[in-house]
Amino acid sequence: MVTGKSLLNELQTAYDVNDYRKLHWEGTFEDYLNVVLENPKVTRSAYQRLYDMIISYGTEEVYENKEKIIRFKFFTDFATRQGDGIYGIDRSLMQLVNTFKSAAQGYGTERRVLLLHGPVGSAKSTIARLLKRGLEEYSRSDDGMLFSYSWKMPDGNWQKCPMHEEPLHLIPNEMHETFIAKLNANRGGRDYKVTIRGGLCPFCRQMFNERLAKYDGEWQKVLTEIKVFRLLLSEQDRIGIGTFQPKDEKNQDSTELTGDINYRKIAEYGTDSDPRAFNFDGELNIANRGLVEFIEVLKLDVAFLYDLLGASQEHKIKPKKFAQTDIDEVILGHTNEPEYKKLQNNEFMEALRDRTVKIDIPYVTRLKDEVRIYEKDFNHERVHGKHIAPHTIEVAAMWAVLTRLVPPKHASLSLLQKLKLYNGKTLPGFTEDNVIELKREANSEGMRGISPRYIQDKISNALVAHPDEDNINPFMVLKELEDGLRHHSLISDEDTLKYFKELLSSVKEEYEDIVKNEVQRAIAADEDALSRLCSNYIDNVKAYTQREKVRNRYTGNYEEPDERLMRSVEEKIDIPDGRKDDFRREIMNYIGALAIDGRKFDYKTNERLQKALELKLFEDQKDTIKLTSLVSNVVDKATQEKIDVVKSRLIRNYGYNESSATDILTFVASIFARGQTKK
CATH class of the missing domain: 3.40.50.300 (P-loop containing nucleotide triphosphate hydrolases)
Structure with missing residues (x-):
């Protein structure tokens, strides 16, 4: 003893x-x-x-x-x-x-x-x-x-x-x-x-x-x-x-x-x-x-x-x-x-x-560094009994960084895109030289904006303001951030207040896109279905580029390549009709190069094709899963089983818990119910 x-x-x-x-x-x-x-x-x-x-x-x-x-x-x-x-x-x-x-x-x-x-x-x-x-x-x-x-x-x-x-x-x-x-x-x-x-x-x-x-x-x-x-x-x-x-x-x-x-x-x-x-x-x-x-x-x-x-x-x-x-x-x-x-x-x-x-x-002007500031204080070891839903800290940090950035002079670049460039993301038409130029033209960047202390205070408020909830999510934190602006001691004019609220709206839209993408990928994460869709697409592309016919796996008859199927995949990644031939040849050349090296083609090795297949599969399956039924709370047994599978993928692959995964599925379902889907 x-x-x-x-x-x-x-x-x-x-x-x-x-x-x-x-x-x-x-x-x-x-x-x-x-x-x-x-x-x-x-x-x-x-x-x-x-x-x-x-x-x-x-x-x-x-x-x-x-x-x-x-x-x-x-x-x-x-x-x-x-x-x-x-x-x-x-x-x-x-x-x-x-x-x-x-x-x-x-x-x-x-x-x-x-x-x-x-x-x-x-x-x-x-x-x-x-x-x-x-x-x-x-x-x-x-x-x-x-x-x-x-x-x-x-x-x-x-x-x-x-x-x-x-x-x-x-x-x-x-x-x-x-x-x-x-x-x-x-x-x-x-x-x-x-x-x-x-x-x-x-x-x-x-x-x-x-x-x-x-x-x-x-x-x-x-x-x-x-x-x-x-x-x-x-x-x-x-x-x-x-x-x-x-x-x-x-x-x-x-x-x-x-x-x-x-x-x-x-x-x-x-x-x-x-x-x-x-x-x-x-x-x-x-x-x-x-x-x-x-x-x-x-x-x-x-x-x-x-x-x-x-x-x-x-x-x-x-x-x-x-x-x-x-x-x-x-x-x-x-x-x-x-x-x-x-x-x-x-x-x-x-x-x-x-x-x-x-x-x-x-102040920090790189999103991943700002996130690290808050993760030090708000993590599973420090926040007892509360689950912090994915992206909760990220969206708060995103807004904080946006308030510190100088709007870019480049007409085709938004402030949110500038944040992504600073964070190491590549955007079409922008190189590292462009990032250097952006920083040079805004050399006082980071000397104004929202303090990390304000963000920490509002995350803390969200944690204690919902004692009956077992998790906090981005919407709780974003609401705390917005509600506190009116009483922020360092915001002295209406123009600044209005500007910061506009940035909050931009962050909310970005968050919607993030979670829609996660739900889409969770729904389309059926490996067998993706492999079948990929195989079908590649068979048709091969026949199209070699001017051959495709054998119908069900009837055994030889038919013309399925143009409707190929375009339904390609349109998901914005391949215009005028460039479809180039894209299809690019895919076949890629497969040929792998074969020369003795390697087998896998759709996961081609990021653009993987994204297109996932979006296509999501479009095909979302109606069978009937996400919108979550909004009406009328869910039959078969649909519930499919929803549970998607929910388990969100928990396993993206860090949600049972409660936050349900919240996200309900939220994304409401978006589809309102018809507010975006590419």
Whole structure:
């Protein structure tokens, strides 16, 4: 029997104490120098560490519209492990990582504020969250380890550097050049080279100077009073990861960024300019060696933005009552379009604009990527007791993407067709070059439209609004989407409302076509009947092309090829009468080519012919199945048996359950009953 004690014993067995000891390594300054000599990467800058962290997960090359895209597995594999998912914005992520790479190599972007810019719900916060989590995990790995130090205080306790500084800062400035040269000796260009960036924080500078005076200038003795330890970045512990969020201007000042005086300690140390009477706990202080995220950065008061100027350009901050202090951290902010436009129109913020690298994070414009966003939250594991009918998520995603696309200038191309082209579908008369041109003429695409959050909210509403239903279907979700538009906080004018409703109508029509096609294929999925129809058609085509007669399998008589049968098949795929000879010769040439290779003809290998045969068989069988009788609820036993067969095919082949398959058959039957069939 499982008991609390046995569970604890099992956990203790799985827990490796050696991992804890390795992560909490402590040693002397000399021990640390040995670590640096063996692995100089422990001294990397914040940008170098962040870039290496992303690259450590690997990359893959994919081609999209003839363009090579580098996909970073950090944003796929790692993100999936964290319960997040970023899909369909590979180009934006490439730009972001290239910016990190440039900053890591010291090409200038390390002196900029990185600004993720895009509409609400476009994954800006998700990207920042992943980067913070990634750094936390990376600092716990052998490849990502870094170190800081603490001071031995007169009472015997150890006081950590409040800004988690690099231990090499303890080397006096006048010795930097010689010391670094010796550390990097004999490395050549093959290995990472050590550099010392910045200097001691005010607290450590005073600790150092007091001990230097105590030992009469013998700085090596100062090092006996420090202890180096492994630094583990943690947002919760406020070590190397900071997050700043704007609040009420009256209750927030810049000391939240750069620290504030500890008034209780002024009496102890006699002055407010003693660093021991100061809390170096602002977000820019504690984020040193890592990353600080500014949520909605452009909503900050001007006083905060001035702090960002020095922090980004000079890598320095100005705590109250102290000199400028060096920092080494990635400054990452995010904002939306209205706030960014205000920045552009504010002539007083020219200095900030000049120090900003803007990276657009648009909405997804590829349907399959949008679907993946919702499937992460709405799947069989997450949605307990409810079946999500096929295409439910797809139609919601389709509408969301349509609201973000710019209407094409091409007269013969609809917005829905443009969506299909972006999704990888081929359309007659359009090539990959056309897709590239479509994207080029709409370079701001994805920066407007409906947020994924709205779609998620409405799918959730549909799930809880029908407690008696065991499944939700596309119509429930589409109704929720339409009903919510009137109260959508970001739709401010009637024209936009009307346009979005028109797009919903387009999606409904597309869904009707999808389910009609599925029901047609389910009805026509009788393999034997399809094979017989195909054989009959091929016999007649062969006789027609060779100018022969066909033997009637029932009477045994030889007759002219059945033109009516052949045309009834060919018309299903829009083969005009003037091209029927070409199509029939094409079929016979195809069969002949297979025979030369020793292969037998199968209609399934020819997509156009398979579609034509299925539509023909559906037309022949739909009247015998009497789908329209479903509408009147008058179904005889023989018809019910045939309907049950079709229903089982829908369940087996298309992912429906009993209830949703019945709903779809009833819906398609109502279409036929209204006479609204389309080719």
